[in-house]
Amino acid sequence: xxxxxxxxxxxxxxxxxxxxxxxxxxxxxxxxxxxxxxxxxxxxxxxxxxxxxxxxxxxxxxxxxxxxxxxxxxxxxxxxxxxxxxxxxxxxxxxxxxxxxxxxxxxxxxxxxxxxxxxxxxxxxxxxxxxxxxxxxxxxxxxxxxxxxxxxxxxxxxxxxxxxxxxxxxxxxxxxxxxxxxxxxxxxxxxxxxxxxxxxxxxxxxxxxxxxxxxxxxxxxxxxxxxxxxxxxxxxxxxxxxxxxxxxxxxxxxxxxxxxxxxxxxxxxxxxxxxxxxxxxxxxxxxxxxxxx
Amino acid sequence: xxxxxxxxxxxxxxxxxxxxxxxxxxxxxxxxxxxxxxxxxxxxxxxxxxxxxxxxxxxxxxxxxxxxxxxxxxxxxxxxxxxxxxxxxxxxxxxxxxxxxxxxxxxxxxxxxxxxxxxxxxxxxxxxxxxxxxxxxxxxxxxxxxxxxxxxxxxxxxxxxxxxxxxxxxxxxxxxxxxxxxxxxxxxxxxxxxxxxxxxxxxxxxxxxxxxxxxxxxxxxxxxxxxxxxxxxxxxxxxxxxxxxxxxxxxxxxxxxxxxxxxxxxxxxxxxxxxxxxxxxxxxxxxxxxxxxxxxxxxxxxxxxxxxxxxxxxxxxxxxxxxxxxxxxxxxxxxxxxxxxxxxxxxxxxxxxxxxxxxxxxxxxxxxxxxxxxxxxxxxxxxxxxxxxxxxxxxxx
Numbered sequence: 082x083x084x085x086x087x088x089x090x091x092x093x094x095x096x097x098x099x100x101x102x103x104x105x106x107x108x109x110x111x112x113x114x115x116x117x118x119x120x121x122x123x124x125x126x127x128x129x130x131x132x133x134x135x136x137x138x139x140x141x142x143x144x145x146x147x148x149x150x151x152x153x154x155x156x157x158x159x160x161x162x163x164x165x166x167x168x169x170x171x172x173x174x175x176x177x178x179x180x181x182x183x184x185x186x187x188x189x190x191x192x193x194x195x196x197x198x199x200x201x202x203x204x205x206x207x208x209x210x211x212x213x214x215x216x217x218x219x220x221x222x223x224x225x226x227x228x229x230x231x232x233x234x235x236x237x238x239x240x241x242x243x244x245x246x247x248x249x250x251x252x253x254x255x256x257x258x259x260x261x262x263x264x265x266x267x268x269x270x271x272x273x274x275x276x277x278x279x280x281x282x283x284x285x286x287x288x289x290x291x292x293x294x295x296x297x298x299x300x301x302x303x304x305x306x307x308x309x310x311x312x313x314x315x316x317x318x319x320x321x322x323x324x325x326x327x328x329x330x331x332x333x334x335x336x337x338x339x340x341x342x343x344x345x346x347x348x349x350x351x352x353x354x355x356x357x358x359x360x361x362x363x364x365x366x367x368x369x370x371x372x373x374x
Numbered sequence: 375x376x377x378x379x380x381x382x383x384x385x386x387x388x389x390x391x392x393x394x395x396x397x398x399x400x401x402x403x404x405x406x407x408x409x410x411x412x413x414x415x416x417x418x419x420x421x422x423x424x425x426x427x428x429x430x431x432x433x434x435x436x437x438x439x440x441x442x443x444x445x446x447x448x449x450x451x452x453x454x455x456x457x458x459x460x461x462x463x464x465x466x467x468x469x470x471x472x473x474x475x476x477x478x479x480x481x482x483x484x485x486x487x488x489x490x491x492x493x494x495x496x497x498x499x500x501x502x503x504x505x506x507x508x509x510x511x512x513x514x515x516x517x518x519x520x521x522x523x524x525x526x527x528x529x530x531x532x533x534x535x536x537x538x539x540x541x542x543x544x545x546x547x548x549x550x551x552x553x554x555x556x557x558x559x560x561x562x563x564x565x566x567x568x569x570x571x572x573x574x575x576x577x578x579x580x581x582x583x584x585x586x587x588x589x590x591x592x593x594x595x596x597x598x599x600x601x602x603x604x605x606x607x608x609x610x611x612x613x614x615x616x617x618x619x620x621x622x623x624x625x626x627x628x629x630x631x632x633x634x635x636x637x638x639x640x641x642x643x644x645x646x647x648x649x650x651x652x653x654x655x656x657x658x659x660x661x662x663x664x665x666x667x668x669x670x671x672x673x674x675x676x677x678x679x680x681x682x683x684x685x686x687x688x689x690x691x692x693x694x695x696x697x698x699x700x701x702x703x704x705x706x707x708x709x710x711x712x713x714x715x716x717x718x719x720x721x722x723x724x725x726x727x728x729x730x731x732x733x734x735x736x737x738x739x740x741x742x743x744x745x746x747x748x749x750x751x752x753x754x755x756x757x758x759x760x761x762x763x764x765x766x767x768x769x770x771x
Binding site: 146147148149271293296297299300301302303305306307330331341344345346349 | 703759
């Protein structure tokens with residue numbers, strides 16, 4: 082720390098002194114037309130590469146078999162980070178003398194400057210880099226961060242983009258991983274358990290209802306048949322709640338899957354006059370629609 | 375210096391030219407196509423499959439009658455692309471041992487039309503055959519009840535496999551009858567998940583995977599009825615020079631790409647047959663239009679020649695995820711009508727009908743009298759595609 086402060090102080094002295102050429106000589110490399118052109122070309126190539134990587138990853142991930150889709154998408158942040166890192170190092174090296182001493186001083190200066198001016202921004206970037214290794218979420222995962230739930234569609238330098246069930250895109254800064262719990266439904270796998278709630282009156286035949294709900298899941302075209310289907314019943318003051326837990330073949334179909342389950346089940350229950358709870362009792366956090374969540 | 379990309383482009387052009395050259399051969403003229411289709415229809419049952427089916431049945435019947443009366447059923451599993459019902463019917467008709475048994479085939483041939491009352495209709499069918507069985511129990515000969523297609527007894531909907539559960543309980547309740555059941559392997563796997571059918575009907579057998587020689591013995595005689603020399607394409611190996619070697623190589627290829635499934639092999643073999651005009655006459659006489667529409671098979675063959683190419687898959691159209699679900703539902707049920715398909719998919723019939731129309735145009739599906747099936751030539755590729763996309767599919771062997 083002391084060394085850092087000393088270096089910073091020394092740099093400041095250099096800047097204040099009447100020897101700008103000495104400062105420039107120490108920090109800046111020789112800048113000419115060729116250097117500027119190289120930098121512009123490097124930035125152009127990096128930009129083009131980033132666009133190409135984004136588009137190619139999107140294109141290929143929608144064409145490979147479903148089981149490889151997430152695997153394909155999950156390489157995207159690493160490729161992006163690699164291109165950015167190489168470009169930044171290359172361009173910095175064109176304009177700056179990046180000796181060990183200078184690098185040390187520069188880091189200190191940047192740390193102080195960014196620490197005051199762009200604290201949150203830098204925090205998000207660092208969290209994004211940490212996230213690459215800790216992997217609390219990946220592209221294609223279905224996560225809940227704070228109040229936001231949906232599929233991660235993009236992993237940027239500073240933020241992730243989440244597509245919500247209402248098809249809105251929400252940007253969430255990576256820095257949330259410092260403070261918020263991250264609830265990840267599938268953690269890189271294609272399968273994510275979907276829980277669908279059904280509500281009935283206390284008089285319902287629990288065994289029969291469980292059987293019907295199991296059949297509901299097994300008859301849905303979306304169900305991953307080789308994974309377990311479970312029905313859990315819970316007693317509530319207003320009636321009996323059933324949770325149908327099953328896996329769709331593709332986590333992306335989560336909401337279509339729930340809709341299909343509810344549609345099939347409601348049709349059957351209507352045909353066979355199953356009794357729902359009286360609406361007056363359905364208040365509070367567990368209330369809402371008679372069927373579904 | 376030639377850049378690798380240019381080299382690649384040159385290679386690609388060469389390959390494309392080869393394919394184009396192959397495709398320049400005409401498809402079979404209608405008269406010859408009709409002749410071959412008719413012969414194929416007459417010989418639709420593969421003798422190897424028939425022999426295997428009957429020998430397996432006899433083995434299991436011996437076990438049932440002597441050692442283990444509790445094992446009173448045999449389920450023969452087959453690919454959804456295999457025409458099993460005609461195979462079973464013809465096999466039983468030609469079975470020398472049939473006279474020692476009373477054979478009773480369950481009357482249900484297709485799922486009932488009214489989707490809302492499918493289980494009731496199945497129950498009616500069950501009552502009917504129980505009545506008929508009651509009349510025949512006085513016979514001294516052992517009774518074999520035949521269900522050619524178990525897959526038509528269920529539909530993927532709530533309560534859709536109730537009839538399967540009823541049949542399952544009937545089979546295990548009365549050990550004095552033997553049940554011979556045919557079921558497509560995809561439906562069997564599904565039924566095993568939803569109602570654990572294999573725990574009750576544990577005796578299963580698969581149809582054999584046909585080898586090249588078996589396919590050759592089955593299909594090659596059909597061409598001899600045309601009374602012409604069929605030119606054979608070169609095999610993969612340049613060393614296959616004689617006609618026999620070329621034929622062996624062609625049928626081994628056919629066995630490989632058809633996965634040894636007779637229904638698939640027949641379709642791929644049929645599409646591998648091409649017609650070439652003018653191989654025996656001068657160039658001026660090789661205009662396809664020069665053949666009159668009413669030309670007989672002999673006249674057409676005199677004007678050109680038949681060529682058997684290496685069998686290959688038809689080009690698969692781009693399929694969406696929704697079409698994957700639809701095709702899986704058809705393969706799961708073996709064959710199905712549009713209203714049943716809509717019920718199984720949980721979608722509106724009008725939407726399903728539109729998707730079906732598109733697939734019919736692309737010739738991925740067939741529609742015969744309102745019953746949809748998947749074109750067998752696409753089956754191996756569809757099977758791979760659906761497996762890769764996490765669908766639970768049955769093994770063909």
